[in-house]
């Protein structure tokens with residue numbers, strides 16, 4: 001009886017270990033998904049871009065934000081948070097060259113007006129910059 005009882009405990013112990021390992025695998029999976037989600041929300045460029053500076057990121061094959069108002073002569077920061085290559089145009093004029101994940105390009109809009117921001121590779125990407 002005692003031996004049976006001990007074996008029973010051992011089995012329960014093993015089962016607990018298996019549950020723990022499953023839980024650990026699930027947690028690692030969840031962490032990976034969260035990390036992937038964070039990437040799709042944009043990398044952290046705060047070390048490279050001054051706080052409060054106008055900044056448009058690209059992730060999820062979109063500009064973020066899609067509308068921005070800046071002062072004439074202000075430096076606008078364009079970044080890419082994803083592996084898809086982007087090439088940014090302002091009113092049909094390319095200025096960024098090919099951008100890869102982590103790249104930062106700056107552009108100064110000298111003339112007031114509305115600028116349609118597009119990407120050479122992704123027709124669905126568009127943003128509007130209003131220069132005052």
Ligand SMILES: [Cu+2]
Pocket residue numbers: 061085086087119120121122125
């Ligand atoms: Cu693009």
